Amino acid sequence: MTCIMNRKALVAMSGGVDSSVAAYLVREAGYETTGATMRLFDNETIGLPSDKTCCSLSSIEDACAVANRLGIYFLVFDFRADFRREVIDRFIAAYEAGRTPNPCIECNRYLKFEQLYTCGQEIGMDCIATGHYARIERDTGAGRYLLRKAADLSKDQSYVLYSLTQEQLARTLFPLGGMTKQEVRALAEDLGLVTAYKGESQDICFVPDGDYAGFIRNYTGHEYPPGDFVGLDGTVLGTHKGIIHYTIGQRKGLGLALKKPMYVSEIDTVNNRVVLADNADLFTRELTAADFNWIACDVPSSDLRASARIRYKHKEAPATVIPTGRDTVKVIFDEPQRAVTRGQSVVLYDGDVVIGGGTIV
Numbered sequence: 001m002t003c004i005m006n007r008k009a010l011v012a013m014s015g016g017v018d019s020s021v022a023a024y025l026v027r028e029a030g031y032e033t034t035g036a037t038m039r040l041f042d043n044e045t046i047g048l049p050s051d052k053t054c055c056s057l058s059s060i061e062d063a064c065a066v067a068n069r070l071g072i073y074f075l076v077f078d079f080r081a082d083f084r085r086e087v088i089d090r091f092i093a094a095y096e097a098g099r100t101p102n103p104c105i106e107c108n109r110y111l112k113f114e115q116l117y118t119c120g121q122e123i124g125m126d127c128i129a130t131g132h133y134a135r136i137e138r139d140t141g142a143g144r145y146l147l148r149k150a151a152d153l154s155k156d157q158s159y160v161l162y163s164l165t166q167e168q169l170a171r172t173l174f175p176l177g178g179m180t181k182q183e184v185r186a187l188a189e190d191l192g193l194v195t196a197y198k199g200e201s202q203d204i205c206f207v208p209d210g211d212y213a214g215f216i217r218n219y220t221g222h223e224y225p226p227g228d229f230v231g232l233d234g235t236v237l238g239t240h241k242g243i244i245h246y247t248i249g250q251r252k253g254l255g256l257a258l259k260k261p262m263y264v265s266e267i268d269t270v271n272n273r274v275v276l277a278d279n280a281d282l283f284t285r286e287l288t289a290a291d292f293n294w295i296a297c298d299v300p301s302s303d304l305r306a307s308a309r310i311r312y313k314h315k316e317a318p319a320t321v322i323p324t325g326r327d328t329v330k331v332i333f334d335e336p337q338r339a340v341t342r343g344q345s346v347v348l349y350d351g352d353v354v355i356g357g358g359t360i361v
Contacts, residue, residue: 015059018131025105025175028298035067040083086110098267099343100247135177143170149352232280249339283336292358306348
């Protein structure tokens with residue numbers, strides 16, 4: 001923890017065990033602590049019947065119960081309009097453009113560390129704290145705040161936090177950065193928190209059944225026309241169900257009887273085609289990224305070496321990074337990487353330090 005100042009902290013409480021324990025640790029560190037839950041959507045928004053228990057409302061109830069148990073103030077911020085605009089609409093636009101988005105990154109960027117951060121400042125909070133597994137340190141020599149991986153690498157979430165600015169890092173606390181998940185659950189149990197045994201959150205909270213294409217159709221009211229599956233040489237191999245159903249590297253769910261396994265290698269939105277190829281054709285050594293946020297340094301004046309991760313669970317790979325503009329880079333890998341995907345993020349590391357990250361274009 002680094003923020004301090006007047007020791008007033010707003011804790012983002014999702015209703016899960018991680019943010020519950022984060023709130024306790026912030027309180028124990030001597031901060032005047034206020035818990036806050038962001039109301040992001042209703043059942044109707046995500047296409048669930050209104051008579052079902054709404055996951056967003058039940059999460060608010062759990063967070064409130066934890067706040068009461070800890071004896072801290074508790075607030076609810078209605079960010080439903082912001083969530084639709086900044087997360088859901090961007091998610092849909094990406095799939096419609098043949099990209100594969102990561103909405104958790106957008107939620108962190110625009111909701112937790114922008115909207116909630118701003119609300120915290122408006123009510124006099126010095127810091128915002130979350131239950132993310134990552135660490136923040138001050139590099140006094142460089143005069144910068146560093147974002148580092150969590151001590152528990154199996155839970156590390158630094159990949160989805162690369163958009164944090166120096167100002168935000170200076171005002172952010174990650175109390176769980178040095179803990180394991182097992183330690184967090186054990187502490188929640190000792191404290192008697194209702195969230196102690198709560199399961200892990202969904203990968204994408206607003207698509208609870210994992211049917212992204214179904215969610216997009218229901219939300220927009222649009223039908224996405226079928227088109228051709230084609231090979232790299234343009235040979236028609238079959239008919240696809242609509243481009244929103246596919247992502248780079250996909251093999252399952254194509255609905256084709258082919259002589260050999262084939263994978264999605266390109267989504268051609270102009271011609272409404274999905275290009276299939278052999279697995280070997282999915283490998284590439286280069287990518288370009290935009291909207292790049294440098295954390296550990298300013299924009300370098302020359303090439304640099306780094307380890308690059310192209311998906312959340314992707315194994316880091318050594319690469320040369322070439323800055324091509326204020327917020328654009330080219331990444332050249334030592335060895336070809338499989339299924340580099342537009343819309344996902346590339347995050348650069350120097351050991352456990354996040355150098356920066358951006359969106360693959």
